[in-house]
Each structure stands twice: as structure tokens, then as C-alpha cells.
Amino acid sequence: MFIQHLAPVADSLALSALVAALPLITVLVLLGAVRMRAHRAGLTGLAVALAVAALAYGMPVGQALSAAVQGAVFGLFPILWIVVNALWVYRMTVRTGHFDVLRRSFSRLSADPRIQALVIAFCFGALLEALAGFGAPVAISAVMLVALGFDPVKAAVVALVANTAPVAFGAMGTPVVTLAQVTGLPLDGLAAVVGRQTPLLALVVPLLLVFLVDGRRGLRETWRPALACGLAFAAVQFAAATYLSAQLADIGAALAGAAALAALPAARRPATEEVRAAVLTGARSTGPDRRDPRRTVLRAYAPYALIVVIFSAAQIPLVRDALAGATRAVDWPFLDVVDAAGTRVGGNVLTLPLLATGGTLVLLAGVPTAAVLGVRARDAVREWAATVHELRRAILTVTAVLALAYVMNLSGAATTIGHAVAAAGAGLALLSPVLGWFGVAVSGSDTSANALFGALQVTAARQSGLPPGLLAAANSSGGVLGKMISPQNLTIACAAVGLAGREGDLLRRVLPWSLALLLVMCLIVVAQSTVVLGWTLP
Template sequence: MDTKILIASIFQAIHKSLPIIWILFGALVMLKTLEHTGAITRINIGFEKLSSDMRVQTVLIAYLFGGLIEGVSGFGTPAMVTAPLMIALGFSPMASVTLALVADSTPAAFGAVGTPLTVGLSNVNDAPSFLNTVGQSLTRIDLFAGSLMPTILIFLLVFLFSPNKQNRLKNWLEFLPWTLLLGILYSVIALLSAAFVGYEFVSILSPFITIIIAIISIRFKFLIPKSSFITPWTMKQQSDTVEETSDMPLIKAWSPYIIVVVMLLLSRVIEPLKVFLTTFLNLSWKNIFGFKGLNSDWEFLYSPGTLLTIAVILGLLIQVRSIKSFVPTGIKVIKSMKSTAIALIVTLVMVQVFTNSNYNSADLESMPMYIANFISKYFSAGWIFIAPFLGALGSFVTGSTTVSTLTFGQIQSDIASNAHISQQIVLSAQLIGAAAGNMICVHNIVAVSSLVGLNGQEGNILRKTLAPAFLYCLLVGIIGFIFISIF
């Protein structure tokens, strides 16, 4: 490879990292601002008043609220938000981190407004023409695999973290109808969203609608065992109970999240607004250093990072009628993001050099193409079983569903073509596997464990999240194989 293409790849990687860092900035500023205004405390009180049973709280906070945060921010943010919330409700730090990491899997396949597809598959040939098809294929597979996630979360809570070893099976089974119902509803809503609205909205609409249904089911005690209201399952000792108070109305506490969800929906649905946001202040870089096809997109106003930042400012005006705290909070967040930004840029440099290796003086095929051709000779017949594990490996190393798919998307696509199996199903398996990799991602584990004071416990956390990640990938492989065989 010529020095010029190597330099161009480095600059492409730096530019591609900027939109991701910008989204992460917006998400972290929102979290820190809500802590400052006391909104997080009010949100906690709202959850506890709804149900003091930790099995219910696990599904509401880790799975559904975390899924909503994934939908509007992504990039490892959900676990950073939900783990402290759960600790405030009385969960042990180890339980909070484990459950938050495992829950941030199913929603991560679509990530922040479809980013794993929009950006992650951007290196795959002809990707724009089949993104919606991949999204629909993904939801069909997850209808059978992802639907089990709430049930798995309650299993982990009860069997790994129960203070009382007796009746663990009963405590899990009595919630089985409710968790299966919510898991199936989540997946069905995702499937319908992908089919009729667009893949960008799956990660927002699915948790948002499901959390409303879950709250209604709790209010009417539908499929919730009576024991949950009489003797709620909890880790807290009676002496640990501290009554928190807040004068802030619940709707005001939730206002920044409501604002960002509304803005995201409007910006994606109203076509004239979408055109304006994608064309005005467009910071995309086309044909970098004169290399045709070497591009990096950043539509600044259309970015979730911009909308998150606007929502934070509006939220401050609603909650405390002042934006004085925005600048100092933003500075603190920027300082805390240094190591994350460096790790992301270095990883993307590797990815872009890897991807752009077809620009070479020896007329050799690219490294992804070479690997794809080599592997497909020996493993093509059973590749659908390997595809999700390759995606999980990518997230384990890089810390991102999007970057994992950027790294391995073209390889997965080429192997599917060489093996004459559905490209959409294989890419769906890559995305779901990469989402499952969030459970075991080193970056996420280190970040969340340090946040809640579990430094040095990373190995213990990994051992707890490894089994559900493996099971999820295995289920995806089996279901993908059935789909390929039938269709």
C-alpha cells in the first residue's frame, strides 16, 4: 500500500470517530446534567413506587429503560446510566453491572438510531440498497432469540444474586409468563417498526412502546404474581431502606429524554426537515485525498449527538430555568472522554487500513476479501453458526457493535456470497452477535465497574456475562441456519 493511502486511511478513521465521540458527549452530558438537577433521583423514586420487587425493576430499568437509552445514544451509554440507577434502588454493585451489561445486547443491534447499520455496514458493497432488508431480517431472527432476554435477566438475578438460596427456581418461574410476554412484544414491535417505519426507529419505538405496556401490566397486576406485591423479591435488608424524596414532577424529570425521542422521530419522519438537517452544516468528507470512494459522513445537525445536546439545554431550562451548569458539565465530560476517544480513533485507524487495503500497487485483493475467500473454502457450509461469534469477538475487542460491524461486515458479506447463502441473514447474525458482544466487551466492563467502585472485579464480571453472551450467539446461529434452510 502506498504511503498516501495509509495517511488517507488514518484521516478517514479520525473523521469517522468524530460523529461517534460527539454522540457519546451528548449522552454523557445528559446523564451528568440529570444528576445535577436531581432528575435521576426523581426517576428512581418513580420506578420504586411502581414496584419494589427487584425482578420487575430489572426488566423496567436494565432492559426497557436501558434499551431506550441505547436507542437514543448507544455506544455503551446504557450500562453507564442503568447500573447507578439500580444501585440507588438497592441492587448490589455486582448485580447492577452484570444485569446492565447483559441487558445492553438486544437493543444494541440497532444501537443509536440505527447507527450499527448506517455506519457499521457502510464499508459493505451496495449497503445502502439493502439496509432495510437487513434490519427486517435481524428482527425476524431476534423474534426467536432476543425475546428470551427478559427471562434470562431474571434468571441471572435470582440464581446468581439471591440473598436466599431457597425457592430460587420458584422465584424465577413465577415471572416466566410476564417476561416472555414482554420479550415477545418487544421483538414483534421491532419487527413491525423495521417493516413499516424504518430500521432507524427500531431501537427507539420498541423499548418506548414496551415500557408503556409493562407499566400498564404492573398497574393492573396482569401476569404479575401476587407474591410480588405482598412479599416483593429484594436484596435490601429492612435496615437498608432509605426513603428518598423529590419535589420535581415526574414528567419534568423525564423531559430531556422525551424531548430527544420526539426530536429524533421528527427529524427522521418529516422529509423537508430531514433534507435541511442532512444538507446544512454537512461536515462529511468525500474522496479523501483524491481517492474515489474513500468517504466519511458526518451530517452534524442530523447527528443524535446534536439532538442530545439540544435536549440537555432544553431540559435544563425546564428543570432549573438556567443553563449555567451546561458549560462546566461539558468540560468535565470532555476531560473524562480522553481515553475513550484515543481508543476509538486507534481502533478505527486499524479498521480503515484493513478495509482500504484494496488500494495497493500489487493489484492484490483487500485483506477482508482475502480472509473471506480463505475461510469460505473450509467453513462456508456452516458459516451461519460462526457469523454471530465473529461479531461478538469484534465487540469484545473494539467495544462497539458499530466498529465490530465496520471491521467484519465486508468479510461476512463476501463469505455469504461465496457460500451461496443469504447475505442479509449472515449480516443480521453479525449485527446480533456484535450486540451480544457488548455483554463481554472489555471497554464496557472496565468503564462500568470503575463507575460503581468495582475496580479489580473485571474478571469476575466477565465470567458472569460470558455464558449469556455465548447462549445468545448460539441461538442466533441455530435460528439463522433454520431460516437459510427454509428460505
């Protein structure tokens, strides 16, 4: 049995916290200053975490390695299992040409490029975030905007800023699921708190997008559709996260936002030639008069409709219980850890939701999708294998970061840092979103930031008397605002629109908005920690 110690280094909490932070410092320096590739930085940080666990905390080497393997397994299933299957569905739509059909369908919803930016970057981007995440929404949305005639820089900036409000529930709720796993807090409770934070961003982001597209004129002329889109998105995201399912929060919100735009007459008014000349500075890739047959358009929408139907059916109590029946709890071998109070920690047992997980449900939707799109079984399998190959570095990065997080959590290093950070007292409410923002800014993933800092936030909250669920949720909600400035996302955006090497230009454009929205989130969390907005918490 390994007993976690709070201050193993010279009985000093400050020195112990400094040593405990070495793995995180290593990863951040290698990513931010050295600019090492993410998978190599993650593996190096994992090696440092193992050394700290064994040498500073006295964790047996076998148990430290077992903790790392458990974290890597969790990274593969259910996290990467979701991402691989979601991108597999997307690749099949590209292979069959139905992705272009979908893009043309969006362009016909409105002839106003400012509304098109809302439909594609905010609504469809949110749907892509819900299904895949991990950079896919930014790349795909930016490419679609350029194809409609947007300037590449503007298209990249719009795609990056739009990829904020849905991130906490992205990839079928993976960031929130991971947060619940590493903190031991109930998933439903965490999702409900996040659902009272990120919807407030959804009210602002559409207004910001039309301003980015067309300045004050765009805001003056299209604020009503933008506000209606944001209200519909926020309301459904809140309701789904609170009463239905974290996995469906972004799907429902994205569809609601698009429906609000489609139903509003002001959104369908064509823009003046002056506006189009100012906004659409590129060349359209498709003629404006081309129309696809209704049957082809329906087939293009079918993959996403199938996913929504299957995930909705999975929430029916009878079906949900049947899927949960396949869940297996594994008593993890070579791992026996208790905290300083003698209580066994949750990492001793690994829960595997074999069927009741987003990845399996997306896979179930992908099979009929292949049939609807006319993809032969052999080609569908090849596309799945190609997806895995395309994500090989991302797979290595995520498994390394999750392994690092599990070693830190089970060795007690995260608890030590949490106790040290708790010295900030009530100021933690202001700092907790900043910590999540910083983690996503350097790692490019809200999931990774939650894995790294989730347990730390909970420990610090308990030490300072603040609600643990509030600070854990704030880590994720603040983290979504760091995604637009992460090197990973900036690189993806530049590569998608042909601006390789101009990541610095994009960073300068989006950094002020990232900081401004982060300040708003900090104020929201501070208010929720007091009587001002404390009544909004579940």
C-alpha cells in the first residue's frame, strides 16, 4: 500500500509544491518556449512525473508505472475512441463529396456573408466540436469560409473565435467526462455547473463574430440575428447540460442556433454589394447558381441526423440502463493507493463504459452512415484505419498527458499543489479560470487541461472553503477561451487556409479577444462564489 504524503520534501509545503509542479513546468516550457512537438513534450513531462513520484514522494516504481498505464488507457478509451470514430464519419462525407454539398447548402441559407459566418463558424463549428473537437472545427470551418470568398486571415480569425462556447462539451462531452474522472465529482453535477457558465459566452460570441466580419456596420445591421442565434444556443446548451446529457449539449445547441437563424426573416435578407465587396475579398470555389438535388442534400445531412437520433435514443431510461449494463469496473493491477487520511483513492478502480460512451454510439451511427452515403464496407474500414493513422501524433500526445495527470494525481503531487494554491483563499475564484485558460493555451486541449489541473482545483477549493464543483467547472469554462491562442489551433488554422508560418499574425489578432472574454469568465465565477450569482449553482 502506498500512502500519499502532503509535504514529502523537507516537510515544507512550498518546496514540495515546487517539486510537484516540475512535470507541468517541463511540459509548458517545452511547448511554449522550446516549441517542441506536443507528443514529445508530453512524453518528456511523463518521464519527469514518474521521477518526481518515485524520488520525491516515495511511490513504488511499479505503482507509478501502473498509474501511468491506467491514464494512457483512459486516454485511448473513451477519449480517443470518440475522436477517431467522429472524424471517421467526417472523412466518409469528404470521400463521397457530400461535405461540399453540405457547404453549398449552408451558403444558400443566407446570401449575407455575416450570417454565413454565424451558420458555418458558430453553429456548424459547434456541431463539429460536439462530434470531434481537437482542432477539426477550426480547420473545417475556416476552409468553408474561404471557399465562400472570405479573406483567409479573416476566415481563420472567425473560426478560432467561434470555437469557444462549445468546447467544454466538445467531442461528446469528453472534457467534462475527463474532469469528472480525475476529480471524482459526479458528471451530472459538473455538467450542470459548466452549463451555467459557458452559455453566457454564447450570448456574446455571435455578436463578436459579426463585428469581426464587418466591423461596426456588421454589428449594427445584424445584431438581431446574432443575438437570436446566441440566445437559442445558450438556452439549449443550459437545458441539455442541466437536465439531459452533457454529450448532447452542443449538438442540441448548434441545431437550435441554426434554427433560430433560419426562422428569422432578418437573417435571410441579402447583403448589399458594398458589404459583399468589403467582406468577400477572395474567389468563390463554387458557382452561386449551382443547386444540388434534394435527395443529395438530405444524404449530406444524414450522418449528423443519425448521430443525433442515436444519442437521443441512448438517453431513454430503458436503453440507457441496457447500455450501462455493459459497463465494467476493473480493479486496476499493481495499484493500491490511499490518501493521508487512509481512504482508498478512485484510481484503484478503472471504469470502462463499453457501450454507454460517445465513441461507441458514434461508431453505431457510422455504420448506417456508410450505407446511406454509398461507401462500401471495405472502403469504410480503410477510412477508419486512415483516420487512426492521421491522428497518430494526437493519440500519442493525449495518452502521454493523461498518463502524466494520473501519475501526479495518484502520487499526491496534485494534492500538494492544491494545498499550496489554496493559500489564495477567496481569490481562487478569480484565478481558477485563468489556470484552465493557461492549460488549454499551451496544450491546445480542454480535455488535457482538465486532466492536468482538475484535481488540483478541487483540492484547493476544499482547502479554502469554496464549492469544489464551481472551481472544477471554472477550469473547463476558462479553458475554452485559451483554445483560440493555443499553438496547436493556430497552426491548424494557418494550415487550413494556406497561411503557414503566419501563426504570429493570427495570435496578435485573437489574443485581445481571448483575454477580454477570460476576464468576463473570471467575473462570472467570482460572482457565482458569492451571493451575487451563487443562487445560479445547482
